[in-house]
Amino acid sequence: MESEEIAEEREGNSQELPISPSLKLFGKWSYEGVIVRDPGLRAYINLKPVYFPHTFGRHEKVRFGKANVPIVERLINRLMAPGREKGTKKIGSMGGKKFTAMKIVRQAFEIVEKRTGENPIQILVRALENAAPREETVEIRQGGIIRRYAVDISPQRRLDLALKFLVAGARRRAIGSPLSIAECLAEEIILAARNSMDSYAIKKKVEIERIAEASR
Numbered sequence: 001m002e003s004e005e006i007a008e009e010r011e012g013n014s015q016e017l018p019i020s021p022s023l024k025l026f027g028k029w030s031y032e033g034v035i036v037r038d039p040g041l042r043a044y045i046n047l048k049p050v051y052f053p054h055t056f057g058r059h060e061k062v063r064f065g066k067a068n069v070p071i072v073e074r075l076i077n078r079l080m081a082p083g084r085e086k087g088t089k090k091i092g093s094m095g096g097k098k099f100t101a102m103k104i105v106r107q108a109f110e111i112v113e114k115r116t117g118e119n120p121i122q123i124l125v126r127a128l129e130n131a132a133p134r135e136e137t138v139e140i141r142q143g144g145i146i147r148r149y150a151v152d153i154s155p156q157r158r159l160d161l162a163l164k165f166l167v168a169g170a171r172r173r174a175i176g177s178p179l180s181i182a183e184c185l186a187e188e189i190i191l192a193a194r195n196s197m198d199s200y201a202i203k204k205k206v207e208i209e210r211i212a213e214a215s216r
Helices: 002-016 071-080 098-116 120-131 155-174 181-193 200-214
Strands: 135-142 145-152
Touching: 071 098, 071 120, 071 155, 098 120, 098 181, 120 155, 120 181, 120 200, 135 200, 145 200, 155 181, 155 200, 181 200
Parallel strands: none
Antiparallel strands: 135 145
């Protein structure tokens, strides 16, 4: 008899619990309604709702585990990567400073939202789709002669290149500019989402595909 009363009490308490709202990125931007139009990238752009884009490197020991990392966190990780772009000075290197990179991406998203009036997550996805090249060239040595051949690019590499080009474009814009890196990143994302040739990422994509077309 007591067990039945306890069960009824538990059922009543469970019905009274409020339904938790869907998670929003940084508590601001919802993942609902974000669409990936490119069928090749759909399985690799992770739009799992998270409040805080930080998985603490859980994917490191899993082969191709980065496909399970939220796409916003992948942008943050790419922004952290140290290095030097060809023909430019080293700028914006934040190796290991993830919270600094996270703050920059958050500020960039706020700028994107103000300028476009749309969800910045959707704008980022659109920019990645537009900036992802579909084919490139490989060099094959035949009898001492190096020849270039056009090959299709895997979806994972397409996404990696798109992220690389977006961040490289933002760093190039920040050189000798009064604009902050967050403003430059927002500008690059917006231009790439519009498929504008003013975007460094779109220029690189077109260049790679043009070279591949000439090597067929």
